[in-house]
Amino acid sequence: MKILKFFLIIIILFPLSSVNAEENDKRNKITKNLRCLICQGQSVYDSDSEFANSLKIVVDKKLQEGLSEDQVYEYFKTKYGEWILYDPGLNKNTYILWLLPILIFLIGGAIIYKSFIVKK
Amino acid sequence: MKNKILPFSVIIIFGIIFFIFYKGLEDSKIYTPDVNTKKEIPVFNTKEFFSGENVKSSSIFELDKVYLLNIWSSWCVPCRQEHPLLMNLNLENKLNIIGMNYKDNLKNAENFLKELGNPYKEIFIDLDGTIAIEWGAYGVPESFLIYNNEIIKKYIGPLNQELVDEINLLIK
Numbered sequence: 001m002k003i004l005k006f007f008l009i010i011i012i013l014f015p016l017s018s019v020n021a022e023e024n025d026k027r028n029k030i031t032k033n034l035r036c037l038i039c040q041g042q043s044v045y046d047s048d049s050e051f052a053n054s055l056k057i058v059v060d061k062k063l064q065e066g067l068s069e070d071q072v073y074e075y076f077k078t079k080y081g082e083w084i085l086y087d088p089g090l091n092k093n094t095y096i097l098w099l100l101p102i103l104i105f106l107i108g109g110a111i112i113y114k115s116f117i118v119k120k
Numbered sequence: 121m122k123n124k125i126l127p128f129s130v131i132i133i134f135g136i137i138f139f140i141f142y143k144g145l146e147d148s149k150i151y152t153p154d155v156n157t158k159k160e161i162p163v164f165n166t167k168e169f170f171s172g173e174n175v176k177s178s179s180i181f182e183l184d185k186v187y188l189l190n191i192w193s194s195w196c197v198p199c200r201q202e203h204p205l206l207m208n209l210n211l212e213n214k215l216n217i218i219g220m221n222y223k224d225n226l227k228n229a230e231n232f233l234k235e236l237g238n239p240y241k242e243i244f245i246d247l248d249g250t251i252a253i254e255w256g257a258y259g260v261p262e263s264f265l266i267y268n269n270e271i272i273k274k275y276i277g278p279l280n281q282e283l284v285d286e287i288n289l290l291i292k
Binding site: 037050079 | 126149223248249250252253254256258259
């Protein structure tokens with residue numbers, strides 16, 4: 001009987017804990033990609049400021065409401081602007097950020113090609 | 121001639137990079153959200169400060185009226201500084217000042233109002249700071265000028281006489 005009870009408890013608890021863990025992972029991932037606006041340079045995940053703590057509660061609430069990761073980012077973007085995200089999307093303010101590495105790579109490649117390979 | 125192009129272009133590129141970085145040094149590194157955007161005010165449920173009764177945001181903010189929402193707290197020192205200005209604003213104007221008590225101990229907050237006066241037409245509480253986030257605020261004090269359920273202007277940090285004059289001009 002005792003063993004049965006033990007297994008029952010494990011069966012009841014196990015799926016719940018794995019769901020919680022999944023939600024925690026998602027929450028941690030999101031808060032790591034949100035910038036704390038009080039202690040700029042720190043993520044919301046790392047920060048313990050009043051603002052960051054409230055933001056963590058809001059992230060939890062939004063996840064419980066069934067919002068996806070992208071929807072949560074979108075929500076904060078409308079409240080605070082693109083800057084709150086550590087991983088900004090491609091738009092008219094950030095296109096240089098995204099295109100510059102590719103441009104540098106191409107120009108660098110062209111210089112190397114011209115001066116080393118063509119010379120040979 | 122070909123040999124000269126490469127060093128010349130490298131110097132120019134470095135010059136441009138130096139210029140961009142040098143200019144970047146002068147910019148403020150502290151980001152503040154846009155203060156002039158016209159945004160709808162958020163919808164939320166909260167509790168009234170004195171009675172503790174549940175209130176809806178729609179019953180606090182009516183159309184066709186100008187409101188100043190002020191986020192304050194008894195533990196916030198700059199709030200103490202701006203409080204006399206809010207008292208004056210309340211006396212001088214038809215402006216409805218609404219208070220949002222942010223992450224505060226209610227007794228301390230009541231004492232704060234007893235000591236410095238109560239300029240607010242209504243006060244609601246934000247115990248865990250989540251309503252402030254709905255408003256796009258990130259600290260105390262912060263004030264929002266609202267008309268027709270739209271945020272006209274946002275003031276981050278304590279108000280001063282200059283900003284109060286600006287508010288008076290805007291609501292005329």
